Amino acid sequence: MTQSSRRTLSRRKFLGYAALSSAAAYGLTTVSTRPAQAADARDGLPDFSPAVVIGTGYGAAVTALRLGEAGIPTVMLEMGQLWDTPTADGSIFSPMLSPDKRSMWLKNRSEMPLASFLWIDINTGIERYAGVLDRVHYGDMSVYLGRGVGGGSLVNGAMAVTPRRSYFEEILPGIDADEMYGTYFPRANEELGVNEIDRDWFEDCDSYQYARLSRKHAEKAGYRTVFVPSVYDFDYMRREEAGEVPRSALDSEVIFGNNHGKRSLDKTYLAAALGTGNVTIKTLQEVRGIRRSADGTYRLTVRELDETGGTVARREMGARHLFLGAGSIGSTELLLRARDTGTLPRLGGEIGQGWGPNGNVMVGRANHAWDLTGPLQSGMPALGIDAWDDPDNPVFAEIAPMPAGVELWVSLYLAITKNPARGHFTYDAASDSAQLHWTAEQGQASIDAAKVHFDRINGVNNTVYRHDLFGDTRPFENRFTYHPLGGAVLGEATDLYGRVKGYDNLYVTDGSLIPGSTGVNPFVTITALAERNVDRVLAEDIRR
Numbered sequence: 001m002t003q004s005s006r007r008t009l010s011r012r013k014f015l016g017y018a019a020l021s022s023a024a025a026y027g028l029t030t031v032s033t034r035p036a037q038a039a040d041a042r043d044g045l046p047d048f049s050p051a052v053v054i055g056t057g058y059g060a061a062v063t064a065l066r067l068g069e070a071g072i073p074t075v076m077l078e079m080g081q082l083w084d085t086p087t088a089d090g091s092i093f094s095p096m097l098s099p100d101k102r103s104m105w106l107k108n109r110s111e112m113p114l115a116s117f118l119w120i121d122i123n124t125g126i127e128r129y130a131g132v133l134d135r136v137h138y139g140d141m142s143v144y145l146g147r148g149v150g151g152g153s154l155v156n157g158a159m160a161v162t163p164r165r166s167y168f169e170e171i172l173p174g175i176d177a178d179e180m181y182g183t184y185f186p187r188a189n190e191e192l193g194v195n196e197i198d199r200d201w202f203e204d205c206d207s208y209q210y211a212r213l214s215r216k217h218a219e220k221a222g223y224r225t226v227f228v229p230s231v232y233d234f235d236y237m238r239r240e241e242a243g244e245v246p247r248s249a250l251d252s253e254v255i256f257g258n259n260h261g262k263r264s265l266d267k268t269y270l271a272a273a274l275g276t277g278n279v280t281i282k283t284l285q286e287v288r289g290i291r292r293s294a295d296g297t298y299r300l301t302v303r304e305l306d307e308t309g310g311t312v313a314r315r316e317m318g319a320r321h322l323f324l325g326a327g328s329i330g331s332t333e334l335l336l337r338a339r340d341t342g343t344l345p346r347l348g349g350e351i352g353q354g355w356g357p358n359g360n361v362m363v364g365r366a367n368h369a370w371d372l373t374g375p376l377q378s379g380m381p382a383l384g385i386d387a388w389d390d391p392d393n394p395v396f397a398e399i400a401p402m403p404a405g406v407e408l409w410v411s412l413y414l415a416i417t418k419n420p421a422r423g424h425f426t427y428d429a430a431s432d433s434a435q436l437h438w439t440a441e442q443g444q445a446s447i448d449a450a451k452v453h454f455d456r457i458n459g460v461n462n463t464v465y466r467h468d469l470f471g472d473t474r475p476f477e478n479r480f481t482y483h484p485l486g487g488a489v490l491g492e493a494t495d496l497y498g499r500v501k502g503y504d505n506l507y508v509t510d511g512s513l514i515p516g517s518t519g520v521n522p523f524v525t526i527t528a529l530a531e532r533n534v535d536r537v538l539a540e541d542i543r544r
């Protein structure tokens with residue numbers, strides 16, 4: 001990138017960021033840098049836009065930026081809220097340890113990944129509200145999702161990991177890996193603002209005592225650990241520990257949103273997209289239906305929500321080019337509904353297939369009394385145990401915090417395993433929703449793989465598993481995932497650039513494209529693939 005294009009981009013980002021802030025301040029559901037559009041914010045949707053992007057997560061944000069840069073008027077429809085309005089105490093997001101209504105999407109109780117501590121329920125009642133974290137339940141699996149302008153970037157752990165090239169080639173063999181690793185992964189890392197922790201500070205600080213302890217235990221058992229890049233600003237974190245700035249990662253914040261420090265998409269791609277002047281974001285707009293008009297354009301049925309999930313209005317809007325960026329769960333559901341209710345009948349049997357939880361398993365170990373994790377724990381993981389080269393049980397285990405503000409003598413991990421089992425979705429007409437078919441047995445291979453390594457770590461360190469964290473006595477939790485992947489897999493439900501088979505000008509641009517597993521935390525892969533795909537779509541389908 002040249003110096004002048006860098007300057008243009010940051011000016012654009014500034015404009016976009018200003019638009020995001022002022023929209024929140026005025027309570028608008030439309031965010032745009034064009035004043036005329038902001039003024040008619042409460043007037044619902046335009047009847048038509050050349051391009052519509054559903055969602056505002058990673059795939060969606062990349063797509064909107066590149067469409068906007070190409071001069072294409074683009075509307076983004078997001079079912080969640082814009083998270084930029086401080087409450088009386090100055091916070092935008094709910095505290096992590098005492099969740100309020102802002103924490104969860106339309107729930108009456110918080111639903112933390114750790115259900116209990118010493119078997120005591122740690123969740124609390126909250127007011128039903130369009131909050132930032134959703135947990136969608138399907139039998140033996142539930143899926144955590146971010147809701148709001150920025151999608152998963154608002155609630156995730158910020159770990160920004162480029163997958164091993166050999167594994168990327170294994171999961172997506174049809175994609176030119178030279179191009180991905182030469183162009184698109186570097187581009188994604190730069191635009192996302194990925195940074196690395198200062199190694200000297202890491203060794204010295206209080207915030208990562210918990211990670212250094214887990215490293216000590218892992219190394220004693222012969223494992224190697226690797227630093228994990230992040231989109232949390234590590235310089236800001238260093239100043240948090242020094243007491244120079246308000247705390248966020250060091251105030252236990254993560255899954256209910258970070259009040260400071262995190263480069264979520266509203267600070268990066270979406271700000272830049274708005275700054276092009278061609279992109280408008282409409283919030284609290286849930287797309288429910290997609291059909292095709294006689295002239296070949298798409299018509300969307302959109303439900304406008306209020307802050308408690310009630311329906312304000314149902315409207316329609318049209319698009320020539322339609323991009324689905326509603327995430328693995330959201331985009332898959334939209335396509336399945338369209339196929340099975342007959343509004344897009346040419347969609348194929350590949351829709352809804354190839355889903356996986358990225359082999360996620362959570363596990364806790366009980367530490368000896370003298371092995372302290374420390375009361376201060378950064379909410380943003382910075383280290384992982386890398387056993388991915390184990391030929392029988394490949395595992396990448398991020399060393400996760402348990403940021404309660406007091407010593408708990410627990411080491412926590414989120415393991416990513418290589419589990420070949422895949423689930424699928426079907427459309428359920430009675431509930432008008434997609435249902436996931438995934439069984440506990442399918443998840444067992446992930447537990448078995450993680451157990452091999454954590455048994456070894458426990459054995460060498462004379463430690464044991466915690467049995468009190470997941471609501472019953474199980475030591476391993478694989479009944480939820482942070483990393484839903486698949487449902488409209490690249491090269492199967494779509495061509496190799498995300499064009500949905502059976503229809504032209506219809507694209508998938510999010511985690512649905514990835515066949516169930518990336519071997520690492522997925523958002524860098526989703527971002528880089530979206531960059532690659534939109535390049536091709538702009539060149540061949542839109543600018544032609």
Ligand code: FAE
Nearest residue numbers: 055057058059151152156157159287327330511521522523
């Ligand atoms: P996503 O970010 O989920 O965005 C989809 C958007 O579409 C959301 O804003 C939805 O509200 C919206 N939407 C859905 N349906 C509709 C509809 N019908 N109409 C309008 N809008 C709709 O999609 N990944 C990492 O790489 N590193 C991490 O550290 C990490 N930690 C995580 C921690 C948590 C608690 C969670 C939940 C996830 C974490 N992830 C992490 C996963 C990561 O956030 C996720 O893979 C991406 O956000 C998925 O990006 P997509 O573009 O697929």
